[in-house]
Amino acid sequence: MNSEIFQNTYQHFLLSEEDINQIASFHKKRSFVKDELILAKDQVLESYYLLEKGVVRAFVNDMDNNDITTEFFIDGDIVIIPSSLFQQIPSQESLQAVTDCEVWEIKYDDFQEVFRSIPSFAEWGRLWFTYQLFTLKQRSLDMITISATNRYLKLSKEKPQILQTVPLKFIASFLGITDTSLSRIRKEIVRA
Structure with a gap:
């Protein structure tokens, strides 16, 4: 077991x-292959994942059925759709492995057990959620206040x-721009 990712x-x-070793004992190693759907829209997320290696994206389909990337997860991130996991409701978003991925999975019920049995884990969770809320708010502001x-x-x-x-199509949708605009931006940056 790679203790570094848990640390x-x-x-x-x-x-x-x-405590960390006890938390780690509830995780199981899993792999996802490139393009594999980890969670489909309208499914309930039953686990969250510590991403040891790879890239995962969250995405939705807009009103015109365009595929819009809402988040990227990279090495060391927690791959999660919080509303689906913690409220045990169908997800509006899907999760997809963009590359081959190695993850450590913890089931919802196991997470609840750890949460009850290790009091300081609740404090870690509070801080993690606070950071996620800040990050989400900042991303919303960035979409309005800074250029593509x-x-x-x-x-x-x-x-x-x-x-x-x-x-590039996933990056462009995440940035809220077209593929053409992203190509132009990349060319301008190379020239600068």
């Missing part, structure tokens, strides 16, 4: 090494792995 993911000053070029540059700085492994 990095569940990093919190209240969690002891023993700057959104692309921010993505390249924060998640360069995306630009190296993900098809």
